[in-house]
Amino acid sequence: FGFLQSKPATAFSPVAVTLDELGSAWDHGRVHLTLQTTWNGRKVGLCDAGTDMTFHFGQLISHLCKTRHVRAGSIIGSGTVSNRGVEIQGRKEWPKGYSCIAEKRTMETLLDGAPSTGYMRYGDTVRIEMKGLDGQSVFGAIEQAVTPLA
Template identity: 30%
Template sequence: MKLASYADGSRDGHLVVVSRDLTQAHYATGIATRLQQVLDDWGFLAPQLEDLAVQLNHGKLRHAFAFEPEKCVAPLPRAYGWAVVDVEGSVRREAGQFQGPHQPLRAPAACEPALAVITGDLAAASDAAAALDALRLLTLAVDWRLDGDLIATHCAPLAVTPDELGEAWGGGRLQARLVALHNGAKLDPRDVAAVPGDALARLARLRALRAGQLAGVSLGALELPLAPGDSLRLDLKSADGQHSLFGAIDLDLAPPPALP
């Protein structure tokens, strides 16, 4: 299933189920209003959301509406934590505050996309197999760093279960293509691979993870000469580049403030 959180004036947004082709959505109000509720009671609530998704995909929901990514906040705006395992295997732990896919970036910064894993409860010292079993949802996240300090993390609009990824997912491994547009010009696509179970197990070596923790597998920094007024669109697609897996992060770099 594909899930998103619509902006509604609250801190967490309102949970919606999104159709497989990303054209339709339906509020999950009768089941849960926030994604964290689902993560806290996954075994009971997730099957109900799956049933709702099946009905949505078959056009059987009277109150479905057109899905608008521009209305999304991050799927889980206030996670219990955010940690990224970089390409060298080291771990960076950060606060779990996430911005939506269209919220402007306030300053030029270094760009590092990551495959983000939303996990259920995971005991300390769990192995990769147990960690993979605790994986609930996947999405795309992008860290922005200025002089090494994290200044913002943006998330794609959709958080999806692994079974929705089709041929992009197999044996606990994601194989995909990162596609970027800078000021409308397409950059060279990057083929990426990530094994999130290994990353989760690394994070859980010394401490337990609770439902609602986000863990990222770095996809490598992007070298981009960003400037105020620029636009950047990042999309993690199937290996053939045809299908968006999580929807795009499509943001503008805020222009400098006007002089008085």
């Protein structure tokens, strides 16, 4: 659970929704919707958020409460959204893509001996957005650009 308590401050979506607004997409402590990730306008991830989530939110909150004081209004994240690789013609592939460049580079290194994906550069943009069953944005998009310090 180190990933749970080791992250710095981060960006959040512009809209918060309650669980009842997710409808049938909220099941067994997980959001079962697709997270779309684009890098410079190119889709790099269409990951299913709940499918391969190791710990559901109840487990995450339970563990968090063992070591932290949690209050109403606390924001709890589940970590990077990704899906397990699948075997395709004798090679491990990730057909749903990635939501994390470091994860993608690690898989490339394990499979090919070296990463083929570069890191983001000044001017690059990344956008993440979760779509509901109706195709509409659930929380609004987070879009950020890499810029030098002013």
